[in-house]
Amino acid sequence: MTQLDGIVKPKTKRSKRFLQSREPKLVENIKNAMLIKGGNTSQVVTQALKDIHSLKKPNAVLYKKKNITRPFEDQTSLEFFSKKSDCSLFVFGSHNKKRPNNLVFGRMFDFHVLDMFELGIENYLSLEDFKNAKFPEGTKPMLIFAGDLFDTDNEHRRLKSLLVDFFRGPTVPCVRLSGLEHVLHFTALDGKIFLRSYRVLLKKSGCRTPRIELEEIGPSFDFSLRRVHLASDDLYKKAHKQPKQLKPKKKKNISHDAFGTKYGRLHMQKQDLSKLQTRKMKGLRKRRGEVTEEEHGSPKKAKSD
């Protein structure tokens, strides 16, 4: 009786935990990435996938075998892999005559492809080409996007969103300041997108904030944007839906104006003027067991004037 119309009841605690870890959650875990090799890949593409894997490491799966599939034509196999390895980000690398050294960056929502960007590698230097110290694994990188295209062009804007999603790592409440070691710099310029990766060297500047020097550690890519698949508006909107429980609660009587100044409205109860303390005088002192009308009335009068 454990199985009924495709409902599988987990038989062990361990499998139950596993299934729970894959259920939709209110606060989601970090998105995992899968790196897939296509039917034909060049040395450049293979190395690039390896490098992206090492940038993204604890949250990435590098597929070792070839998978003959074309993401822009048929997405079913990608969706299958996504379900299998519980990954919602993917990079698909391929190489052919028409599109040499091709990387397809994409993301999924509910195991369906949301958007995909095909980037051709024009110039590439791998992690190993730079002979210097790298950053420790799992470092949360700083992401910098430069170029007005990332703000004006719709496709670039979406690409920016995807790249932030891809490389941002875990969301954390606080960060060790000296641990900010890695910068990924994306520049949209001259019809290309330059991805550079630097190690941050904090130098003394004489004040509290350090002076920054950068040392390139690789990988470095010069990408050209090829084909693009954007999600339909309603699916994109659906994917951005925020749970009600996580929305910040509206606080009553607090407003902000255009400059960010905070305004509050207070509601006071009407003051009981009869209990107001006026100037103390010997003559007005309350005597025991004596409550006169004069005593009640006098402070009111004084205030109303």
Add this chain to the structure above:
Amino acid sequence: MAACSIEDVLAKVEKDEAEILKNITVHKELELEFDIGNLAAFDKNPADVGLFRKHKKEEFLRSLARDNTQLLINEMWKLPTERVQEAVVAKLPEPHTRLPREKPLPKPRPPTKWEEFAKLKGIPKKKKTNLVWDDVHKEWRRRWGYKRAKDDTKDWLIEVPESADPNEDQFARRLKAKNERVAKNELNRLKNIARGQKVSVQVPPKDQSKAELGKAMQLARISTASVGKFQDKLPKEKPTRTVGKKRSFQPLIGDFNMEKQRQLDLLKVMENKKPRMNVTRAVNRQMREEDAEAARHKKEGRRGGKGGKKKGRGGGGKGRGGPKSKKHHGK
């Protein structure tokens, strides 16, 4: 002199400060946008393509990256910090770049049948305490589970009720009842799951064949209080083959002639059960047999001599005699 020196000192301090600040300040035409929660910065300034082409490409990109990183780091160092195990930790605000979710929002569990009913009737949920007073042991015990209060499985003696069969095992009866309750509960649980799933899948089956549709229509037609007797027919509707015929009976008293005829017909049918003789076939068969016999006699006569011959002729030979009394059952 003293005043002069103070001015000098102030000027020097100012100059020093300016120099220090020069180390870490970067001038940009448009200010950067930050999403500190994601450690991200967005530089909207259009990059200088001319400078990019003229300079060495890598140098240009590196200097751009340095400036932007410096700005981001400046912003990071403004955050409130605290010390956690000899490390200076900055508190990050919530990231404000909206990113799509990985999976859709978790759906609330569909209500069980009881919950639906309770809601309809306005029955509130009651929280039961974990511990209850056990009168036998004079102590607080768990309501359920191991060492529970009023545990009827631990009885060593059960009174046989008057109405019960004295030979029945009361322990076995209790155990059986318990098992049945458990099974019923499990069944209800599964039913609730099934019902919950059906709510989400409320799509009618898409492709029904013509025959299935016809059947469904036929069923719908006769599903009335009067079994579809007063249901209108469609124009040019064909009578369905699947529909059953109702038996109709003759009136008990009425036309006697017809009744007699019916009885006779019935008798005829019963007669039919007995095999009747087919006269032509029987005659033919008889003739064939006689012919065959005659032919045999002839043969014997040639072999045996005169006597045989004569005898054969006397026997009738090739006579066309009438049918004998011997009956052949026609088929």
